Amino acid sequence: MGGAAAPYLAVALDGTGWHPAAWRLPDARPRELLGAGYWIGLVREAEAGGLDFVTIEDSMGLQTSRYEGPDGRVDQVRGRLDAVLVAARVAPATRRIGLVPTATVTHTEPLHVARSLATLDHLAGGRGGWRPQASNRADEAKHFGHRTLPVFTIAQFDDPDVAPVFAALFDEAAEFVAAVRHHWRAGPLPPVQDQPPVMVLAHATVPYRLAARAADVVWVTAFDAARVREIVGEVRAEQRAAGRAGEPLHIYGDLVVFLDADPAAAKARKDRLDELAGEVFATDTLVFAGSPAELADLMADWQEAGVTGFRLRPGALPHDLTAVTRLLTAELRRRGALREPAGPDGSLRVRLGLAAGAPR
Structure with missing residues (x-):
């Protein structure tokens, strides 16, 4: 990839895939989503492909197609297992791959999250990580009754009545991460890694600032290089403003992939899923449908633009996961752009080239 170091590579696991109609494909297994075997199988496939880590999605409410709250739909997958507990169950069944579950910070306590993630890190032998997630959904706040959040849409983020609420939640998230890191240093159960990597998904300035203050890795969404x-x-400007210019902060490109050896087959498969869903699938980032060579070219362009890795969201599971672990990795290997698989004794921090310490 233009002589640059091989990018880090991860996959994001969620349900039967990121397309809302993926559960309807013949090889999908929606009835197994609440069983450990399903997740163990997916993560083992990612591990066999030599990927650096997997992420596991979660939230405090049901999945929804409406940002402002539940949609009441019964034609899409709804309901999840707790991501940290899934990762803890998967840990003894794997040896090399990093495990990065989502844990919400808005309605939880830092000590509880710190202890759960430290437990995961012990079960995984130092392969644990964490994606802190702020919750700005009013319906999730109602589950707890501690606070009231306004109902708003994505289009209203910059409204004068909404923007301060949004910013305050992310400031609170940064403080929460700092508290978790403190507990890891001085709490009842220090992790194996001392500081498991913290990773943030960011779409705009406010979450970029959170990543710059508190994260080791940030996944960014975009539609072109x-x-x-x-x-x-x-x-990088936010990182300098946070006083972390000399500390490592990986920036990964985050995109949805539909992948086949024949690019026409990938596009047709995505079109068929759109037909089943009754609408064209679009999300917060680029939706790629094509061949491994085309995806590798796109990755090279994004890497030249400054990213150091990629988190790929498989459009449909297991198809697009195995396409990544077998077809894409083969193409990257052919180009000399694939990292060697992790050893069985390495920590996730070491795997990602992170310093032994952590952001202040």
Whole structure:
């Protein structure tokens, strides 16, 4: 990839895949989503492909197609297992791959999260990580009754009545991460790694600032390499403003993939899922449908724009996961752009080239 170091590579696991109609495909297994075997199988496939880590999605409410609250739909997958507990169950069944569950910070306590993630890190032998997630959904706040959040849509993020609430939740998230890190240093159960990597998904300035203050890795969403370059510049500026210019902060490109050896087959499969869903699938980032060579070219462009790795969201499971672990990795290997698989005794921090310490 243009002589640059091989990018880090991860996959994001959620349900039967990121397309809302993926559960309807013949090889999908929606009835197994609440069983450990399903997740063990997916993570073992990712591990066999030599990927650096997997992430596991979660939230405090049901999945929904409406940002402002539950949609009441019964034609899509709804309901999840707790991501940290899934990762803890998967840990003894794997040896090399990093495990990075989502844990919400808005309605939970730092000590409880710190202890759960430290437990995961012990069960995984130092392969644990964490994605802290702020919750700004009013319906999730109602589950707890401690606070009231306004109902709003994505289009209202910049409204004068909404923007301060949004910013305050992410400031609180940064403080929560700092508290968790403190508990890891001085709490009842220090992790194996001392500081498991913290990773943040970011779409705009406020979450870029959270990543710059509190994370080791940030996943950014974009639709082309030009926008990636702008985002990388903004994240690095926020990192300098946070006083972390000399500390490592990986920036990964985050995108959805539908992958087949024949690019026409990938596009047709995505079109068929759109037909089943009754609408064209679009999300917060680029939706790629094509061949491994085409995806590798895109990754090279984004890496030249400044990213150091990629988190790929398989459009449909297991198809697009195995396409990543077998077809894409083969193409990257052919180009000399695939990292060697992790050894069985390495920590996730070491695997990602992170310093032994952590952000202040």
